[in-house]
Amino acid sequence: MTNIRCLIVDDEPAAIGLIEMYVQQATNWQLVGKCYHALEVISLLKQQEVDVIFLDINMPGLTGMELAQFLPKNIKIVFVTAYAEHAMESFEFATIDYMLKPLTLQRFLKCAEKINNEFIKNNDLLKKLGDEEIHQEYFFVKSGKLIEKIAINDILYFEGEKEYVKLVTPHRPVLLYRRMKRLEQQLPLNFFRVHLSLNRIS
Structure with a gap:
């Protein structure tokens, strides 16, 4: 443990x-x-x-x-x-x-x-979920020692910031200690890359 x-x-x-x-x-x-x-x-x-x-x-x-x-x-x-x-x-x-x-x-x-x-x-x-995983319409993200479930449709964009990525929703931003390249591989096709950000197509 x-x-x-x-x-x-x-x-x-x-x-x-x-x-x-x-x-x-x-x-x-x-x-x-x-x-x-x-x-x-x-x-x-x-x-x-x-x-x-x-x-x-x-x-x-x-x-x-x-x-x-x-x-x-x-x-x-x-x-x-x-x-x-x-x-x-x-x-x-x-x-x-x-x-x-x-x-x-x-x-x-x-x-x-x-x-x-x-x-x-x-x-x-x-261990069961891994660091972050996509399951159907939800994005599971590790925040500290807790797991949060965020609806894919609530994600406005991801923005790269040095050693982490900022996930932005209408409610609040969440920091992810993951590389943008791996996120890009996991996300649905309605996200597109713009320099250091991943944007969702409505």
């Missing part, structure tokens, strides 16, 4: 230390960082890829709930807090678990099982 990269965010050193100990003793995950302030997370994510964030809610400056709004959707969130009243709100985000302090090893192990199962499921889906 792919090594899971996790980040711990809490303004209490003791809370960070406890989760760090559990991660090191009970999992084979990679701890990529520890942040004591929400704004540190935004800076770290520009440099480091993260799969799971253990996130406190009550922090100075920017709360965990406010930070969650800015996190990429492919990053799973585990809220770790002393307050149960935020549980319902937390699942508006990519939340995989909500744990109450004081955190016990038994509770952490249940959370770790959820995380491992989630990434095993996503990895199996990636």
Whole structure:
């Protein structure tokens, strides 16, 4: 299984230390960082890829709930807090678990099982579908660790940008880490090449 990269965010050193100990003793995950302030997370994510964030809610400056709004959707969130009243709100985000302090090893192990199962499921889906595949009227694309299904008719064009290709729809752009030449071979005949872009004929 792919090594899971996790980040711990809490303004209490003791809370960070406890989760760090559990991660090191009970999992084979990679701890990529520890942040004591929400704004540190935004800076770290520009440099480091993260799969799971253990996130406190009550922090100075920017709360965990406010930070969650800015996190990429492919990053799973585990809220770790002393307050149960935020549980319902937390699942508006990519939340995989909500744990109450004081955190016990038994509770952490249940959370770790959820995380491992989630990434095993996503990895199996990636193997089944490949990086990107065309199936009938849909285009399956890998975005982070997730698979997205995009209707062929929603694709306006593809545009080459250095090491990746930008897929543009009326709703939003999606970055694909694939070469334009391979995409051209996979797409239906109603796409045509114009320099560094592939355009769909309506």
